[in-house]
Amino acid sequence: MNAIVSIRDVVKEYQLGQTTVQALRGVSLEVLKGEFLSIAGPSGSGKTTLLNLIGCVDTATRGVVEVAGKDTAKLTERELTDLRLNTIGFIFQSFNLVSVLTVFQNVEFPLLLQGKLGGSERKAKVMQLLEQVGLHTHAKHRPSELSGGQRQRVAVARALVTDPLLVLADEPTANLDSATGNQIIDLMKSLNQQKGTTFIFSTHDHKVMQHANAVIRLADGKVLGRESAKDAVAHALSLGEAAANEVRA
Amino acid sequence: MGRLSMLVQIAWRNLLASPINLIIGALILFGTFLFVVVGGLLDSLNAAMARSVIGSAAGHVQIYSAKSKDELSLYGSMGGDPDLGAVTEFPRIKEALEAHPNVKEVVPMGVSGALITSGNTVDVALEELRNLLKAKDGVVDRPEYKNLAPAELDTRITASRRHVRQMIKVLDADQKKAAAILQDKAIDPEVVAALQKVSSDDFWAGFDNDPWGSLEFLENKIAPQVTDSQLLFIRYLGTDLDRFQQSFDRMQIVDGTRVPKGQRGFLVAKLFYEDQLKLKSARRLDKLKDARSLGRLIATDDELKRFVKENKAQTRDIVLQLDDLKTSEAVTKLQGFLKSDEKDLATLLTAFFDTTDENLEVRHGFFYEQLAPMLQLYKVRVGDTLTIKAFSRAGAISAVNVKVYGTFAFTGLEKSPLAGTTSLMDLMSFRDLYGYLTADKAEELAQLKRETGAKQVTRESAEDDLFGEGNTVVAEATAGVIDEKKEFTGVGRRLREDDLVRRVYSDAEINGGVVLHAAVILKDPALLSKTIDELNALSTEKNLGIKAVSWQQASGLLGQVILFFRVLLVMAVAFIFGVAMVIINNAMMMATLQRTQVIGTMRAIGAQRTLVLSMVLVESVVLGLVFGGLGMLVGSGLMSFLHSHGIAAPNDVAYFFFSGPRLLPELSTANLIIALGIILLVTLGSTMLPAIIATRVSPLRAMQADE
Numbered sequence: 033m034n035a036i037v038s039i040r041d042v043v044k045e046y047q048l049g050q051t052t053v054q055a056l057r058g059v060s061l062e063v064l065k066g067e068f069l070s071i072a073g074p075s076g077s078g079k080t081t082l083l084n085l086i087g088c089v090d091t092a093t094r095g096v097v098e099v100a101g102k103d104t105a106k107l108t109e110r111e112l113t114d115l116r117l118n119t120i121g122f123i124f125q126s127f128n129l130v131s132v133l134t135v136f137q138n139v140e141f142p143l144l145l146q147g148k149l150g151g152s153e154r155k156a157k158v159m160q161l162l163e164q165v166g167l168h169t170h171a172k173h174r175p176s177e178l179s180g181g182q183r184q185r186v187a188v189a190r191a192l193v194t195d196p197l198l199v200l201a202d203e204p205t206a207n208l209d210s211a212t213g214n215q216i217i218d219l220m221k222s223l224n225q226q227k228g229t230t231f232i233f234s235t236h237d238h239k240v241m242q243h244a245n246a247v248i249r250l251a252d253g254k255v256l257g258r259e260s261a262k263d264a265v266a267h268a269l270s271l272g273e274a275a276a277n278e279v280r281a
Numbered sequence: 282m283g284r285l286s287m288l289v290q291i292a293w294r295n296l297l298a299s300p301i302n303l304i305i306g307a308l309i310l311f312g313t314f315l316f317v318v319v320g321g322l323l324d325s326l327n328a329a330m331a332r333s334v335i336g337s338a339a340g341h342v343q344i345y346s347a348k349s350k351d352e353l354s355l356y357g358s359m360g361g362d363p364d365l366g367a368v369t370e371f372p373r374i375k376e377a378l379e380a381h382p383n384v385k386e387v388v389p390m391g392v393s394g395a396l397i398t399s400g401n402t403v404d405v406a407l408e409e410l411r412n413l414l415k416a417k418d419g420v421v422d423r424p425e426y427k428n429l430a431p432a433e434l435d436t437r438i439t440a441s442r443r444h445v446r447q448m449i450k451v452l453d454a455d456q457k458k459a460a461a462i463l464q465d466k467a468i469d470p471e472v473v474a475a476l477q478k479v480s481s482d483d484f485w486a487g488f489d490n491d492p493w494g495s496l497e498f499l500e501n502k503i504a505p506q507v508t509d510s511q512l513l514f515i516r517y518l519g520t521d522l523d524r525f526q527q528s529f530d531r532m533q534i535v536d537g538t539r540v541p542k543g544q545r546g547f548l549v550a551k552l553f554y555e556d557q558l559k560l561k562s563a564r565r566l567d568k569l570k571d572a573r574s575l576g577r578l579i580a581t582d583d584e585l586k587r588f589v590k591e592n593k594a595q596t597r598d599i600v601l602q603l604d605d606l607k608t609s610e611a612v613t614k615l616q617g618f619l620k621s622d623e624k625d626l627a628t629l630l631t632a633f634f635d636t637t638d639e640n641l642e643v644r645h646g647f648f649y650e651q652l653a654p655m656l657q658l659y660k661v662r663v664g665d666t667l668t669i670k671a672f673s674r675a676g677a678i679s680a681v682n683v684k685v686y687g688t689f690a691f692t693g694l695e696k697s698p699l700a701g702t703t704s705l706m707d708l709m710s711f712r713d714l715y716g717y718l719t720a721d722k723a724e725e726l727a728q729l730k731r732e733t734g735a736k737q738v739t740r741e742s743a744e745d746d747l748f749g750e751g752n753t754v755v756a757e758a759t760a761g762v763i764d765e766k767k768e769f770t771g772v773g774r775r776l777r778e779d780d781l782v783r784r785v786y787s788d789a790e791i792n793g794g795v796v797l798h799a800a801v802i803l804k805d806p807a808l809l810s811k812t813i814d815e816l817n818a819l820s821t822e823k824n825l826g827i828k829a830v831s832w833q834q835a836s837g838l839l840g841q842v843i844l845f846f847r848v849l850l851v852m853a854v855a856f857i858f859g860v861a862m863v864i865i866n867n868a869m870m871m872a873t874l875q876r877t878q879v880i881g882t883m884r885a886i887g888a889q890r891t892l893v894l895s896m897v898l899v900e901s902v903v904l905g906l907v908f909g910g911l912g913m914l915v916g917s918g919l920m921s922f923l924h925s926h927g928i929a930a931p932n933d934v935a936y937f938f939f940s941g942p943r944l945l946p947e948l949s950t951a952n953l954i955i956a957l958g959i960i961l962l963v964t965l966g967s968t969m970l971p972a973i974i975a976t977r978v979s980p981l982r983a984m985q986a987d988e
Contacts, residue, residue, distance in 0.1 A: 190886070
């Protein structure tokens with residue numbers, strides 16, 4: 033089987049006071065190994081919810097979510113945590129580095145949780161990753177001493193240090209200027225190409241979207257379709273113009 | 282290992298990030314410091330007091346009758362001495378207890394108190410004159426006059442008469458001074474007449490013709506004018522003196538000698554001897570000198586000022602002690618010393634006793650070199666026979682004469698009022714005083730029965746014997762049956778004749794009578810509580826009828842003092858750590874709530890809940906260990922400083938608690954370990970709830986942007 037993520041008829045409901053909100057309304061999709069996939073859609077379309085379900089940090093109300101061939105609904109809390117640790121890497125919108133740890137320690141953290149490598153191996157691995165993201169000279173810095181782009185590179189290194197099959201990035205460029213955002217996407221893309229790691233990232237920025245192999249478009253909790261990056265960008269641009277016209281009118 | 286070191290690093294950096302941790306840390310530091318230092322001091326005090334109590338009377342364990350109404354309290358309690366049942370089978374008990382492998386020695390005891398009265402100064406001088414005159418007539422009442430040569434006796438009588446005449450002179454002068462300032466009606470003409478009579482040469486010329494009549498006149502009319510008679514309460518421990526001296530090796534004879542083995546005798550506690558029996562002016566001079574050597578200044582110290590004032594005002598004790606020859610000798614010496622023309626001894630003494638920080642040393646020396654040899658410094662001298670009167674258990678007054686062999690003190694406790702006021706008495710005299718039947722008394726009773734033909738009336742047949750038909754017990758009282766010359770047969774007579782004083786009692790006789798309690802000396806004091814349990818079990822098993830208690834219990838309230846302070850310490854430390862717990866709990870709760878995103882991120886990237894739990898717990902344990910460790914370090918430092926320098930006893934009472942002039946506190950490892958335990962308990966306990974809350978933070982929290 034070539035699919036790393038397989039989602040079938042997934043519904044996710046939230047309880048907001050008395051009312052039930054459906055964030056996802058019967059979503060089905062497959063993500064193949066080695067893909068560099070973007071999930072696009074306006075705010076509230078269900079991008080983050082979908083990523084949460086794929087990242088095993090949340091569970092579906094109905095439907096099946098399979099990650100790396102495992103039905104996440106059948107895993108215990110502990111097994112889900114292990115799955116996240118060993119199979120998935122996370123890149124967050126606001127970087128989410130541990131402020132009291134150095135750059136090196138932040139990247140080393142997942143390796144320590146795994147407990148598989150000895151000290152020197154860990155060090156070699158972390159330094160290799162930092163070199164790949166161009167921050168090997170900043171290993172002893174604290175996150176507060178870095179720029180936003182540098183922090184997100186540290187986050188990328190942390191996400192990849194365990195050699196995960198899948199990296200999830202939720203709006204990874206949202207807190208960055210466009211040039212830095214592009215650099216991060218380039219970095220992710222090059223890692224995707226070098227290591228064959230599957231990347232799924234959510235964005236509503238068409239400039240970011242255009243780097244993807246394919247784009248899943250979501251609206252109102254439903255998958256509108258799977259498009260090429262080019263189509264998706266065009267779609268996004270037209271939507272953007274229509275919205276601009278609406279504003280002008 | 283790598284994971285733990287990272288958790289510690291996270292903890293350490295989080296600690297430095299929050300100022301509230303400094304407040305928590307300060308509390309933990311102070312609490313630990315207090316526990317280590319005060320705990321160590323209390324332990325050292327307890328050990329020192331144990332040495333004092335065990336070494337000065339109690340032994341390790343005390344036993345007393347299980348039927349006692351009160352609990353044993355060696356140092357007395359609020360309501361006076363405890364009411365203890367008599368231990369009647371002491372030899373059997375002693376034998377049973379000494380068979381226990383950890384018992385070294387059982388020393389019989391009884392604590393009681395009595396009054397010793399000394400007549401006023403004039404009474405004492407007149408009594409001496411009377412005794413000397415009686416000795417001349419061949420009636421020797423006091424052993425010390427027994428072997429005096431007639432010439433020596435005459436010299437003493439002359440000196441004694443001169444002394445009495447000098448006293449009268451002083452009293453006459455007093456009376457004349459009083460007459461000058463008092464109204465006529467305040468002056469008793471009878472006193473004036475009596476003084477006039479005894480001041481005249483005629484009275485003394487006729488003295489030899491009627492010595493007994495003259496003495497009676499002096500005793501009835503003159504002696505009552507002086508009101509310095511003293512009623513002294515003396516506390517004593519009746520014991521097997523020989524065994525006591527062997528078992529309590531801190532006891533040292535200061536003046537005189539030990540009481541010879543098996544004999545009756547009395548050893549006065551040195552501090553009591555100095556405080557109560559010494560000439561007050563001399564005692565105050567000693568105290569002034571002691572205080573000066575400790576750096577206290579007469580110029581600024583109220584107590585020392587009072588001593589000087591009292592010395593200046595109370596010169597009479599000295600004036601009344603000297604006869605005319607010695608008075609003029611003292612006047613000459615003082616005139617020379619003070620470079621004065623004053624002729625009145627009292628005025629000279631007042632000037633002499635006006636001691637200052639500068640002249641004290643010289644005057645103290647002059648007093649002891651020049652004046653003291655003319656004076657009787659102590660009311661009771663080593664070798665004197667002391668008459669002690671006490672209320673027996675039945676309520677009657679009994680009295681014994683005991684020879685004072687010397688004074689004693691416990692090494693290191695010389696100045697302690699608690700250890701230095703209980704004198705020692707032989708067990709025979711103690712039993713006589715306490716009203717228990719001693720061998721001598723039993724013999725006397727038997728003899729009386731034989732002589733009078735008295736019959737024993739039993740309880741059952743008492744009514745019949747006394748009031749029944751043909752009773753044989755009741756006899757008519759006949760005048761002249763009592764032979765006054767036979768008044769002093771038996772114990773009273775023999776004591777007077779110095780017979781019992783010299784008698785050597787066997788161990789069986791000493792142990793054979795009643796005792797009130799006994800000290801048990803252990804071979805291994807570390808097994809104290811185990812041995813007490815075993816002795817109590819032994820008492821039940823062999824029906825000994827005794828109760829065994831530790832020295833601490835036996836010392837009554839005194840033994841509870843340390844316990845009281847310990848409770849206080851525990852309360853203070855509990856309060857401090859209680860406050861610390863509340864603050865730690867709040868601070869960690871806040872910290873957890875502030876860090877939900879970090880915790881969520883950690884959970885998202887694969888940290889199990891246990892790791893989050895450890896992270897929060899490690900943080901507060903690190904906080905506790907760092908500041909608690911600092912507290913221990915500072916506390917240990919202070920303790921080692923105190924150990925090398927010692928703490929000087931601030932006053933005489935503290936000598937007992939310090940078991941000497943200085944307390945050398947020891948740092949106790951146990952306290953450090955307990956402190957560590959408390960720190961871990963407090964920090965872990967107070968962080969448990971925030972830690973559990975932290976484990977419930979969802980990994981979803983990582984996805985919610987809040988930066």
